[in-house]
Amino acid sequence: MNTLSLPEPIAAYFAAEHKPDALARCFTAQAVMKDDGHTHTGVDAIKTFMAEASAKYNATSVPFALEREDGLQVVRAQVTGNFPGSPIDLSYRFRLERGLIASLEITA
Template sequence: MSLSLPEPITAYFAAEHDPAALARCFTAQAVMKDDDHTYVGIDAIQAFMAEASAKYGATTVPFALEHDDGAHVVRAEVTGNFPGSPIDLTYRFRLERGLVASLEIAA
């Protein structure tokens, strides 16, 4: 099954091991929530993503897309070096001007 995602979301998943490319997916004031932490701004998001990529080496495969209250909600299987791998996670994206304005990742 082929999943058709909006371009900013496709770019986000394509760049999962390239923190500089990931940073280009976000607005300057973007907010990202993951693992009970909130990261505000590109520098904070990029630093978190670089650390997570190095630590977990996770690979993400999106398999479902829904729309909810203006958000793009993507379900994805994530496999990596962490307890419980693989796991299905929910990525809730809000887009602005072709970039990710907010992203919330939850189990």
């Protein structure tokens, strides 16, 4: 099986998906995250959103593709959890800045 080689902050993000404190350390202080029709700005807002989503959906993400697009790192991942339509493939569009995630947009 081929192992996907992700940039460090992105690998750390997926490794921390059920650990809000570890997840928060992946982002810049003023990071912006867009997911599920909402925008979350700043580490505290992102941490709160991710903790609530983790508790509600208990989702697990398995990245399977990485490409660059317009200066972004775009990861495709299969997400399985307690939500309608599971499993689903989602796109994670990361903009990295100084070794951290500056922005993230998650779309179907």
